[in-house]
Amino acid sequence: MILFINACVRQESRTKRLADHYLQRFNEPVTEVDLQKISFPLADEDFLSRRDRLCEEWRLDDPMFSLARQFASADHIVIAAPYWNLSFPAALQQYFEQICVRGITFMYNAEGNPQGLCRAQELVYITTTGRDPVPWDYGYGYVKALAESYFGIREVRLIQAAGLDMIGADTEAILAESIWQASSEERQRTKREQQKKTLTPVLMATVFVLYLIGCVAVLMLAGWSPALLMMVIPLVGMIAGINYVLKERRKD
Ligand SMILES: Cc1cc2nc3c(=O)[nH]c(=O)nc-3n(C[C@H](O)[C@H](O)[C@H](O)COP(=O)(O)O)c2cc1C
Numbered sequence: 001m002i003l004f005i006n007a008c009v010r011q012e013s014r015t016k017r018l019a020d021h022y023l024q025r026f027n028e029p030v031t032e033v034d035l036q037k038i039s040f041p042l043a044d045e046d047f048l049s050r051r052d053r054l055c056e057e058w059r060l061d062d063p064m065f066s067l068a069r070q071f072a073s074a075d076h077i078v079i080a081a082p083y084w085n086l087s088f089p090a091a092l093q094q095y096f097e098q099i100c101v102r103g104i105t106f107m108y109n110a111e112g113n114p115q116g117l118c119r120a121q122e123l124v125y126i127t128t129t130g131r132d133p134v135p136w137d138y139g140y141g142y143v144k145a146l147a148e149s150y151f152g153i154r155e156v157r158l159i160q161a162a163g164l165d166m167i168g169a170d171t172e173a174i175l176a177e178s179i180w181q182a183s184s185e186e187r188q189r190t191k192r193e194q195q196k197k198t199l200t201p202v203l204m205a206t207v208f209v210l211y212l213i214g215c216v217a218v219l220m221l222a223g224w225s226p227a228l229l230m231m232v233i234p235l236v237g238m239i240a241g242i243n244y245v246l247k248e249r250r251k252d
Pocket residue numbers: 008009010012013014015016082083084085086087128129130131132133164165
């Protein structure tokens with residue numbers, strides 16, 4: 001599922017225009033969460049104790065967590081938010097307060113560190129700014145930190161059109177440049193992924209064929225016992241490796 005979190009506010013939002021362009025590349029339906037249409041409950045003490053109690057009792061199917069469950073199960077996440085007061089509109093922070101749920105979007109491991117439970121491997125953050133963004137960015141920088149460290153999303157990317165409100169700025173040209181840049185980056189990524197997809201099986205097949213040739217050569221030169229040994233050792237290694245990975249996962 002492709003999840004689009006729309007934190008744009010204005011009817012004529014330029015951020016939304018950028019997002020619409022980006023979303024065109026998907027060949028499947030996009031699920032939109034329009035934050036303007038949600039009236040978030042206040043995260044006060046009652047809210048927190050109810051949430052903690054439900055988490056303790058492991059009642060994670062409660063309607064209170066529907067946004068969190070939706071976020072955790074998305075395959076690809078796109079967030080569009082204008083740059084406001086060095087970050088983003090408050091509704092997006094309210095949304096994060098709703099979806100940061102222990103046991104759904106993240107959990108703490110044995111060492112007490114957060115560990116992501118989200119399915120998505122990629123999150124794209126789309127924004128536009130009035131001026132040049134300051135280096136200490138609490139918008140994208142904050143979302144990236146949260147997504148990587150709490151939700152376990154490996155790749156967090158930014159698509160941005162900056163300086164749209166500067167005196168004399170050619171807004172349309174800046175937006176067009178940003179759209180062009182995002183498309184060309186996307187084309188390069190698709191190309192790299194396709195190369196990886198075709199190269200991996202070819203590489204594996206080559207290694208396997210070389211290994212078989214090696215086994216046959218050992219069989220002919222040294223007889224059955226060393227050849228059998230050569231076949232069994234990688235097999236044992238493989239089983240031990242899989243066992244180790246499974247054990248580590250169970251530990252987490
Ligand atoms: C409430 C508010 C706060 C803003 N704060 C900033 C800011 O801190 N830095 C900045 O460069 N632009 C700021 N802007 C300008 C917006 O980032 C800029 O106009 C953006 O393109 C608006 O996006 P939109 O067209 O999607 O609404 C602010 C705009 C508003 C309405």
